[in-house]
Amino acid sequence: MEKSCNIILLGTGAIGSYYCGKLQQAGAKISAVCRSDYETVKSEGINIKSIKGDFIFTPDETVNSISKSSFNADYIVIATKALPSIDIISLIKPKLLEHTAIILIQNGIDVEISLHKAFPNNEIISCIAFICVTRESYGKVSHADYGRLVIGNYPKGVSEKANHIAKLFNSVGVDCETQDEILYARWKKLIWNIPFNSMSVLANRASTKEIMDNENSAIIAKKIMKEVVSIAKSEGYLINDEVIEKNLADTAKMTPYKTSMLLDFENSRPMEVEAIIGNTFRIAQKNSISVPIIEALYAMLSVVNDKLMS
């Protein structure tokens, strides 16, 4: 077993609970910061039904505010949704020590940048989760499919600490791959996330199958992917057409799937529009790349988000 370490977890939703539950199994100590689910987690822990084997994650410490955590953290895991309304910087500032690394498990692009500016001397380990996991209710998480993580330092590289975390994950059966260019991995995930998240919400809650079965929207999925590739290219990340073809072929074959934005929409929760598509569009604007479809999707999703939050 790797040497133990102290981790503060912010966000006991599905992602944070599953991955920190696994890190605990690998020997890490977890101080979980809860909000509305505090009483449930403190008394019952988090019950995780997983295709890889059910388990109960009982944090070593459960608190209802980060300031109450007793840990000198080696890592702070941020597994909240990537929403402009959540001020991560103010939240973690009081507990961030010189040696604390920030582990960010979130969707989207440019989600690390404000943390990097606020805490330039703290290491940021950026993680992309490929997992189908849902919090059914407080203290109840269901892991239905996948589980792979890709991790690397922001903006690039793989530090000793990042390697340490990857080893912990792999030691308990979580497939965790280190990636020297984590932003490259983020762009590759956006190629799928932007078309299918956007269209699933805008086209009246369409499943991936409904989008791929309609000839017009299958063509548009591909055109959106090409727009994403052109933005990635303007940032220096070259992605070839085979990646697009593979994404489309895999999606056509997969079990009809509800995207994360669609799940948020159906549950009247704010969607990660800015992290996934707004930030992407702003990079395109900065680099003068014309992406008319992405711009239109972003605009319509902004209206939908306005309505969800009004």
Place this chain on the structure above:
Amino acid sequence: MEKSCNIILLGTGAIGSYYCGKLQQAGAKISAVCRSDYETVKSEGINIKSIKGDFIFTPDETVNSISKSSFNADYIVIATKALPSIDIISLIKPKLLEHTAIILIQNGIDVEISLHKAFPNNEIISCIAFICVTRESYGKVSHADYGRLVIGNYPKGVSEKANHIAKLFNSVGVDCETQDEILYARWKKLIWNIPFNSMSVLANRASTKEIMDNENSAIIAKKIMKEVVSIAKSEGYLINDEVIEKNLADTAKMTPYKTSMLLDFENSRPMEVEAIIGNTFRIAQKNSISVPIIEALYAMLSVVNDKLMS
């Protein structure tokens, strides 16, 4: 009063009932072809609550199939929705005499072309309605706002018969303007119809106000209008930027409004996606005009329509 004439009306929805009710007031005889509303219309007529004064429209003859109409029609009014599933040609063929003119009151573009090809020797009078009118239930129509008609022959010109109809309308207070280039008028209406119909459905049932209040979607509305203008231009219809600015300014000021596509969507009825946006996109393709946003809107609306009809 103008000389009387015999009219067969196909489609006793809101549009057909209102305008043929007014033509009857102007002296025309109306044979109304009903479908599911036949019993109601035959026994009670059509009750029209109108901002311009309520009235009951009792057709001179009410039949449940066009073949049962006793009229030798001077005009056949087609006021059904413009849907690919409705085979107008087969419906009217048995009652179309040499002198019968076809009056088409429908949304969209290229909605006359199949009739023109099928019946090249019959006059087609194409009408665009600017009206806020709804069928609340069988035999009950509510006219909430506007009412203006623009009419002209397809593909161009204004015949004696078209002038006759315009005079009938104007004689009973329906503002009816003849237009030598009816397709020009159709393009001008599409400038508004395409952005606001599409976005109202795709952006989670957004009102015109919600679209104009969001900075991103107000910009997209304008970009979509520019795409429509570029297609119109490729067909020889020049529309200047002031038309776009006026459409946007008027929409920002108007009472929040539900578009016709949104009303259909909310009532789980098929939307006029092909007539309004599919045909527009196909004209762009034919003329090699790039309209990425319209193409994406069309694709997503196709998925929504597939789901409505499945």
